[in-house]
Amino acid sequence: AQSVSQHNHHVILSEAASLELGCNYSYGGTVNLFWYVQYPGQHLQLLLKYFSGDPLVKGIKGFEAEFIKSKFSFNLRKPSVQWSDTAEYFCAAMIKAAGNKLTFGGGTRVLVKP
């Protein structure tokens, strides 16, 4: 079965530090990949998505993610975080062969200290 793993459950860092959140998926076929963010008290919002083409994807708010097919990974990065990046981050995958539904990882809670 398709699965998505996020290895870091909690991350604490200071403003201006760099952030990298890991995401691995289990399926080897054609896959669409997403990162969602949930700010405190708000709904899930799409940060960025990968369908095909350039494996380095740029999203909103300075986030980017790199698709590495050989490693089944889609890690999220931001060079310099702000206090407002405090949120929970979810990686998700969609596999056409498994139907058009998103499979989410368990999420990573990020706390940025001012």
Place this chain on the structure above:
Amino acid sequence: GAGVSQTPSNKVTEKGKYVELRCDPISGHTALYWYRQSLGQGPEFLIYFQGTGAADDSGLPNDRFFAVRPEGSVSTLKIQRTERGDSAVYLCASSLMQLGVGTVRTEAFFGQGTRLTVV
């Protein structure tokens, strides 16, 4: 409306009772999804509608769970004989068309969820 709307935002019910959770998708969105998010976990797929029909209900945990979308817009998730293990945040999402089909790179927009607590 401007976004996906879910009502109620919170629901507390007694074990064994019946509950209905409502989702108003973004106007014009043909695809609608229900997810369940338990504490400390990511959202888990329950069911997906394309128009009025349930295209994939493989995520519904058992026959106590049922969802409808009679006119292809508003959807209701129904849970019979609620159990304490049903306590979770139930999320609804909609998209302009079915995700992943064709070349249209659409995305799913999520509501804020209904927090269900079964006591």
